[in-house]
Amino acid sequence: MDFMMMNRRDFLRVGSKIGGGLMVSICLPVYGKFISPNQTVTANIEFNKFISIDTNGEITIMLTKHEMGQGTGTAIPTIIADELDADWSKIKIEQAFYNPKYTWLEMGTTGGSGSIARTWDAVRTAGATTKALLKQAAANKWGVDPMVLEVNNNNVTNRITNQTFCFGELAEEAAKIPIPESIVLKKPKEYIYVGRSVKNRITKDVVSGNMRYGIDMNVPGMVYASIERCPVYGGAIKNYDDTEVRKMEGVIDVFPIAIPQKIKDSLHSIIGYVYDGIVIVATSTWIAIKARKQLKVEWDGGENANRNIVSLNEDMAALKDSPAFMSMDLGDVEPCFQNPENKILEMEYNTPYQTHAVMEPLNATAHFQDDVCEIWVGIQDPEKTINNVSKALEISEEKVKIHVLKSGGSFGRRYAADTSIEAAFISKKIGKPVKLTWTREDEIRNDHCQPYLKNYMTAAITPDKSVAAIENQAICTINYAVWSTKWDHYYAFPNIRCYRSKVSTLLQYGAWRSVGEHSAALSKECFVDELAHYLEKDPLDYRLELLSHEVDWGDPKEMSQATIERMLPRKRILRQRQIEVLSYIKAKELWSKETLDTGGKGLAMMCFGDTVCAEIAEVTMEGELGYSVNKITAVVHCGMVINPHFGRGQIEGSIIWALSAIKYGGVEIENGAIQRSNFHDNKVLRMDELPEIEIIFMESEERPSGLGEPGTPPLAPAVLNAIFDACGKRIRKIPVTKRDLVESMDSIS
Amino acid sequence: MVQYPLKINDKIYFINSEPDKPLLWVLRDNLKLYGTKYGCGIGQCGACTVHLDGMPMRSCCLPIDSVGDKSITTIEGLSQQSNHPIQIAWEEEDVPQCGYCQAGQIMSAAALLERIPNPSDKQIERAMKGNICRCGTYSRIQNAIKSAAKKINGFYDDE
Numbered sequence: 040m041d042f043m044m045m046n047r048r049d050f051l052r053v054g055s056k057i058g059g060g061l062m063v064s065i066c067l068p069v070y071g072k073f074i075s076p077n078q079t080v081t082a083n084i085e086f087n088k089f090i091s092i093d094t095n096g097e098i099t100i101m102l103t104k105h106e107m108g109q110g111t112g113t114a115i116p117t118i119i120a121d122e123l124d125a126d127w128s129k130i131k132i133e134q135a136f137y138n139p140k141y142t143w144l145e146m147g148t149t150g151g152s153g154s155i156a157r158t159w160d161a162v163r164t165a166g167a168t169t170k171a172l173l174k175q176a177a178a179n180k181w182g183v184d185p186m187v188l189e190v191n192n193n194n195v196t197n198r199i200t201n202q203t204f205c206f207g208e209l210a211e212e213a214a215k216i217p218i219p220e221s222i223v224l225k226k227p228k229e230y231i232y233v234g235r236s237v238k239n240r241i242t243k244d245v246v247s248g249n250m251r252y253g254i255d256m257n258v259p260g261m262v263y264a265s266i267e268r269c270p271v272y273g274g275a276i277k278n279y280d281d282t283e284v285r286k287m288e289g290v291i292d293v294f295p296i297a298i299p300q301k302i303k304d305s306l307h308s309i310i311g312y313v314y315d316g317i318v319i320v321a322t323s324t325w326i327a328i329k330a331r332k333q334l335k336v337e338w339d340g341g342e343n344a345n346r347n348i349v350s351l352n353e354d355m356a357a358l359k360d361s362p363a364f365m366s367m368d369l370g371d372v373e374p375c376f377q378n379p380e381n382k383i384l385e386m387e388y389n390t391p392y393q394t395h396a397v398m399e400p401l402n403a404t405a406h407f408q409d410d411v412c413e414i415w416v417g418i419q420d421p422e423k424t425i426n427n428v429s430k431a432l433e434i435s436e437e438k439v440k441i442h443v444l445k446s447g448g449s450f451g452r453r454y455a456a457d458t459s460i461e462a463a464f465i466s467k468k469i470g471k472p473v474k475l476t477w478t479r480e481d482e483i484r485n486d487h488c489q490p491y492l493k494n495y496m497t498a499a500i501t502p503d504k505s506v507a508a509i510e511n512q513a514i515c516t517i518n519y520a521v522w523s524t525k526w527d528h529y530y531a532f533p534n535i536r537c538y539r540s541k542v543s544t545l546l547q548y549g550a551w552r553s554v555g556e557h558s559a560a561l562s563k564e565c566f567v568d569e570l571a572h573y574l575e576k577d578p579l580d581y582r583l584e585l586l587s588h589e590v591d592w593g594d595p596k597e598m599s600q601a602t603i604e605r606m607l608p609r610k611r612i613l614r615q616r617q618i619e620v621l622s623y624i625k626a627k628e629l630w631s632k633e634t635l636d637t638g639g640k641g642l643a644m645m646c647f648g649d650t651v652c653a654e655i656a657e658v659t660m661e662g663e664l665g666y667s668v669n670k671i672t673a674v675v676h677c678g679m680v681i682n683p684h685f686g687r688g689q690i691e692g693s694i695i696w697a698l699s700a701i702k703y704g705g706v707e708i709e710n711g712a713i714q715r716s717n718f719h720d721n722k723v724l725r726m727d728e729l730p731e732i733e734i735i736f737m738e739s740e741e742r743p744s745g746l747g748e749p750g751t752p753p754l755a756p757a758v759l760n761a762i763f764d765a766c767g768k769r770i771r772k773i774p775v776t777k778r779d780l781v782e783s784m785d786s787i788s
Numbered sequence: 789m790v791q792y793p794l795k796i797n798d799k800i801y802f803i804n805s806e807p808d809k810p811l812l813w814v815l816r817d818n819l820k821l822y823g824t825k826y827g828c829g830i831g832q833c834g835a836c837t838v839h840l841d842g843m844p845m846r847s848c849c850l851p852i853d854s855v856g857d858k859s860i861t862t863i864e865g866l867s868q869q870s871n872h873p874i875q876i877a878w879e880e881e882d883v884p885q886c887g888y889c890q891a892g893q894i895m896s897a898a899a900l901l902e903r904i905p906n907p908s909d910k911q912i913e914r915a916m917k918g919n920i921c922r923c924g925t926y927s928r929i930q931n932a933i934k935s936a937a938k939k940i941n942g943f944y945d946d947e
Contacts, residue, residue: 108886108923238882245887246878247870248823248863252888255822263817288789288806325813326806328829398835398888398922400826447825447888448922479828688885688925695924718832718920726926727913 051168051218056091061210063090063169090119090169096193096207098125101135105149105419106241107449109747110685113240114155115162117232118681122166122225125206126193127232132240137421137441149419150454150550152648152745155681159742167222175219176212177204227679227740236684241445253417253444254476256404261472262291264465265327268316268485270712271340272547275315283333284319289326293319296464298431310420311427312547313457314485318465324476343711346545354542355493355514363512363540367527369591370534375499375508385497386569388562389772391705393489393551394713394721399447400482405462406472411438412463417446417453424456431460432467439463450696451550455487480716487549488706490517494562504574508534511562516544529613529646530567530585545708552696553751556647564643564756565771568763578642578760579621579630586618609649616651616676617644619737629655629672638669639765643756649744650677652690656757660766665780668698668758670731673750678741686746690734693750698730699723701755704774792852796821797865807853812836814852815862823863823891827920834919837892838862844899863891866898874898877936885923893919897933906937
């Protein structure tokens with residue numbers, strides 16, 4: 040990683056803590072804006088107090104990531120404590136409020152399953168450097184060579200004399216020592232916390248009821264707000280009547296929120312989108328919510344008001360034969376598809392819009408005073424939030440201050456700055472601190488949904504039953520990045536061509552646990568299963584066969600040589616991990632069908648970042664929906680697992696997340712508006728629906744590559760492939776309803 | 789506005805409120821007892837579960853007017869030092885991920901063990917399926933309930 044090219048002196052600094060002690064500062068030049076290897080990065084870096092050690096030995100680590108249930112709020116400090124050989128009970132974790140000096144080029148973004156993967160080098164180095172300083176301090180005090188010292192559990196011991204200093208006694212001396220020229224990082228077998236299930240630091244507060252989330256914020260003198268928003272994306276207020284609302288006791292103010300088009304255009308199209316609406320400010324959340332029922336509003340839904348899922352589907356299908364952006368073109372597919380001897384298989388796969396239903400309803404608390412706007416919110420992207428709030432309020436970025444609070448699940452939804460913009464707008468208007476709470480209905484109806492994807496997959500198959508070429512045409516409601524691995528084919532078909540096109544979206548979209556990988560996996564992994572079946576090959580063996588050589592990037596046409604050179608090493612890691620995962624499944628006979636009395640088994644695999652996850656689903660054709668998912672086995676290669684308990688939790692959670700989408704996902708849309716509103720019609724998996732889940736992590740000493748999302752993408756195709764195995768019906772979409780199973784669907788055999 | 793005397797966690801509070809205000813918002817907005825969470829407002833997710841005379845209730849759809857003289861227990865008052873067997877088991881199993889639904893889960897689980905000290909898997913599912921967890925900590929919740937039952941009874945007998 041680029042980070043490794045830098046000198047430690049460039050991003051670490053040592054100093055005295057106010058009141059005595061050691062302070063090691065760090066800047067994390069990891070994510071987002073890449074640093075080129077020969078760039079020097081000494082200019083204008085403001086250092087922080089990343090690790091500080093008190094004279095009593097208490098160690099404070101600043102958390103620059105947003106804790107939203109993924110566990111990095113505990114896991115990152117364990118990595119530091121490990122390199123530091125600290126006593127875990129002496130570690131205090133403090134949330135850094137958003138400030139570029141805590142994140143610098145890392146942007147403070149939390150997401151993409153990247154918190155540990157992207158900070159791994161930096162935080163380990165910071166921990167090890169701090170240890171080296173303490174060791175040198177002890178050496179100075181005793182007048183010995185640091186070689187004779189060992190560090191253990193917050194103590195430095197002289198191996199010869201057996202004398203010991205605790206970290207606290209060394210902190211002040213260590214603060215005077217310059218950053219050492221070289222440090223030694225631990226080898227995996229030397230880890231004391233990494234690889235062990237250290238308890239989550241939030242558990243105690245959760246269990247006692249003392250854990251505070253964004254929604255629990257209390258600013259003295261604050262009032263409460265709720266917003267009736269336009270149910271249609273892109274819609275506006277036509278007129279409204281608030282006469283009855285104003286009569287209600289406890290209602291303080293009613294006014295519209297409608298960001299002028301000129302400002303709207305300057306905001307981030309995904310993160311900065313704010314629905315037009317009517318704000319009600321009241322003396323309590325309850326009155327603000329209740330008063331909305333007395334509001335009479337007429338909306339102008341604009342173009343989207345005339346659309347629904349059927350028309351969206353037609354819009355997408357209409358693009359099938361239109362010119363599209365070619366994202367991948369390897370070999371020569373044309374002759375394969377034109378050869379009349381070849382059989383052409385074409386399948387259409389659909390992954391619909393998905394809602395988030397994050398457990399903690401969206402919210403933000405803001406206080407605008409003296410031209411400065413302070414915001415308290417659980418958020419994944421404070422940097423872009425500051426940028427968008429400042430544009431929406433027409434104040435400078437320096438005037439927006441964000442306190443990042445813990446949140447009750449984010450899953451991509453809390454990337455958006457909408458709640459912060461709304462709360463800031465309201466506080467500015469009324470001149471008081473305000474807490475804005477979205478109702479559950481608001482959260483579902485005005486969600487930033489997972490985009491809709493329709494993917495046509497086509498294969499040309501020779502008379503001797505081998506795949507000569509495949510082509511796919513992805514039509515989506517979002518323009519995914521022009522170059523994006525999720526649309527590449529990791530299986531080495533001889534000729535490959537991919538097209539992509541975008542249809543104007545009907546709903547606002549955003550990130551949803553495992554983003555495009557979820558949609559891409561369904562079409563790719565179901566199609567490869569269909570091919571295996573047609574070719575009369577075992578789905579696992581067929582995948583291994585396709586992975587037995589690399590995709591030939593010899594003539595990529597649309598891709599620059601530099602791009603290929605950058606991506607090839609990563610693709611090789613992924614292919615290696617895919618082979619290891621599938622070989623493990625084969626060797627351990629996890630794919631063997633002998634254990635199955637009734638029903639069927641399905642396999643699917645997908646990469647997310649550098650993590651590979653394969654899942655085997657076992658289903659029987661029974662139960663309320665006509666099918667029942669009874670067992671999921673996941674085999675995961677993510678490099679080192681920092682905390683196995685958290686790791687299993689993330690994969691389990693991802694499976695449950697994906698299973699909710701398979702059983703109950705998608706959204707119904709009429710006149711441009713989402714027809715769901717709460718957990719009765721936007722169902723999610725409950726405890727009595729839980730399948731048996733077995734999780735296996737491949738043993739590895741490679742750097743950790745992320746676990747928050749990789750468990751989600753393979754689940755839907757694994758279940759769909761299992762349903763085919765059980766009953767011979769190919770379902771090429773989610774959710775899978777009883778009707779899908781009753782309606783006759785041809786398999787391609 | 790009506791004044792209501794409420795017995796919450798063994799303390800008496802006098803609350804001025806509209807009669808239809810749900811107990812959830814009384815706890816959160818009036819009393820700043822933030823341990824009880826808002827999740828859906830229609831009794832579908834269980835995040836707001838409290839005990840009313842020991843029975844689990846969804847406080848989001850319980851108007852203050854209907855509480856009467858019943859004794860209310862919230863997560864903050866479940867035990868003196870967060871040492872109810874359920875809370876201890878929750879810590880030992882390290883159940884939470886984001887933690888937001890967990891106060892409701894704990895209150896439902898504590899009420900279950902009060903009613904059935906040694907619940908079967910099916911009884912656990914029946915009692916807990918009203919509590920949604922989007923992080924998917926269900927199997928850990930099941931384990932914690934069983935381990936708490938074991939602590940209370942000295943054994944856990946899974947039918």
